[in-house]
Amino acid sequence: MTTLQRSGAIEVRALRIIQAKDYPLFVFMLRADQILEFADISRVSRDEAGKLIGYQRPQVKKHIHEIVQYLDSDLPIFPNPIIMALSSRVHFRSTRGGNRHPDDGVSDTGRLVVPLSEEGKPKPAWIVDGQQRALALSQARRRDFPTPIIAFIADTVNLQRDQFVRINNTKPLPRGLVTELLPEVDSPLPPRLAIRKAPSQLCDILHSDKNSPFHGLIKRTSTGGAKQSGAVVTDTGIVDMIQESLTSPSGALYPYRDIGRGETDFDGIIQALFIYWAAVRETFPDAWGKPPEKSRLMHGAGIRAMGRLMDRILGTVDPMRSDAPETVRKHLELLAPHCRWTSGVWEEIGHRWNEIENVSKHVHELSNYLIRVYQIARRSLV
Structure with a gap:
């Protein structure tokens, strides 16, 4: 496994890709049983003042059940990544010699350290795309199923919401x-x-x-x-x-x-x-x-x-x-x-x-x- 649980943090081996200044992408892997410990699902609702919060569609039980059935089959292949927004509290430490192509200057490998939150407080990540898949993975029999994650740093709901709308633009969202x-x-x-x-x-x-x-x-x-x-x-x-x-x-x-x-x-x-x-x-x-x-x-x-x-x-x-x-x-x-x-x-x-x-x-x-x-x-x- 590429993940390492430490006191108060999860450390993963990751690829960092620079697409835009100040907004690096991280590609890494989590076990099925780690995803919902690591990330929250932000559903659409409104606060007492009527302001919109969140951005995810409601849970779809039938769809989740179908994914669980597939994950519990003999030879499941699960290539679609779950996309997450990370807290700015994460820290990336580049591995010495991890950049195989020093001339491109856009990618390198290393360790991504994600501090875990205290009980009752928001988790360090939010699922932007893959809500149903994440819930299905949490219910699958194989708890150590390796799942690809693509993440970017975004503390604000506005940026998360912006990415959610764009990512789901070609999908049949309600x-x-x-x-x-x-x-x-x-x-x-x-x-x-x-x-x-x-x-x-x-x-x-x-x-x-x-x-x-x-x-x-x-x-x-x-x-x-x-x-x-x-x-x-x-x-x-x-x-x-x-x-x-x-x-x-x-x-x-x-x-x-x-x-x-x-x-x-x-x-x-x-x-x-x-x-x-x-x-x-x-x-x-x-x-x-x-x-x-x-x-x-x-x-x-x-x-x-x-x-x-x-x-x-x-x-x-x-x-x-x-x-x-x-x-x-x-x-x-x-x-x-x-x-x-x-x-x-x-x-x-x-x-x-x-x-x-x-x-x-x-x-x-x-x-x-x-x-x-x-x-x-x-x-x-x-």
């Missing part, structure tokens, strides 16, 4: 988890993720701001316990609604972006969203705040369809005016008699209220119906 993590990532993101960052930030405000009509109603990966029981709207539905309005030239939120300067008027967007969706809540009180199986207004299809109607209504109403809330309510009242959020059949569409699903065809049909009925009702008043 969209809700990515949605919730994106606002917490400070460094530049790939275009596919960057375009979702602003809508994710706005979704976070809609969920957490006590003045928001969506306060406490949005399902978040980090929300659990009693708080989760009142959450009825998926955050991905909210993000999709906002993103479509922000990125489409015909969207009500599009004018709040200064593309030339790369700036966005978040205060203006929040005011517009608060005014419109508060008016929706007041126009449809019997459908608001119910789970989607009891109200399609709270369903992903309803949120997206009403978002497209928002683009039409706020295209004619200035949210900055003092009478904007009342004006938006009057616009929505034109539509109210024709909506079937909790019972009945949607006229022209031909679907019962609970047959509407969050698929492109239904979202398109519902959106077109709401906009058409709204426009006809407006013309009849002229």
Whole structure:
């Protein structure tokens, strides 16, 4: 074994690779029974103030069981490393002559000494990628199974979270988890993720701001316990609604972006969203705040369809005016008699209220119906 347990520390033989100044990578090995003694798993949650902490997806029992079965088979091969963030308290001591290629100047071998924490205190490492594998290894029969580890030094959760999002960018992470993590990532993101960052930030405000009509109603990966029981709207539905309005030239939120300067008027967007969706809540009180199986207004299809109607209504109403809330309510009242959020059949569409699903065809049909009925009702008043 390459690990050596000493009083208050674990010492491992390691390869140090310099990819970026001040952020060396360490490649080493741990036994299966050492991994969870050595590293914590940081799961997504929120503190009492509502601030996001952690970054890992919840434990998946079926997946873990499948890995354990494989590890307990006759000839398991486990090449995928577990990626960890290490405390800056670690110390690397280069082995004399350990750098086989002195001219490259980027790698050398030596001993990595990792101080162990006292009982009850955080461990010296955090698992950034490989949560399920680590838990499976801890349950496998072979306690000394050698496991490859790749680690970097990062004391801050922000840096760990940044690496977690990037590492899992091509994996099927739950969209809700990515949605919730994106606002917490400070460094530049790939275009596919960057375009979702602003809508994710706005979704976070809609969920957490006590003045928001969506306060406490949005399902978040980090929300659990009693708080989760009142959450009825998926955050991905909210993000999709906002993103479509922000990125489409015909969207009500599009004018709040200064593309030339790369700036966005978040205060203006929040005011517009608060005014419109508060008016929706007041126009449809019997459908608001119910789970989607009891109200399609709270369903992903309803949120997206009403978002497209928002683009039409706020295209004619200035949210900055003092009478904007009342004006938006009057616009929505034109539509109210024709909506079937909790019972009945949607006229022209031909679907019962609970047959509407969050698929492109239904979202398109519902959106077109709401906009058409709204426009006809407006013309009849002229």
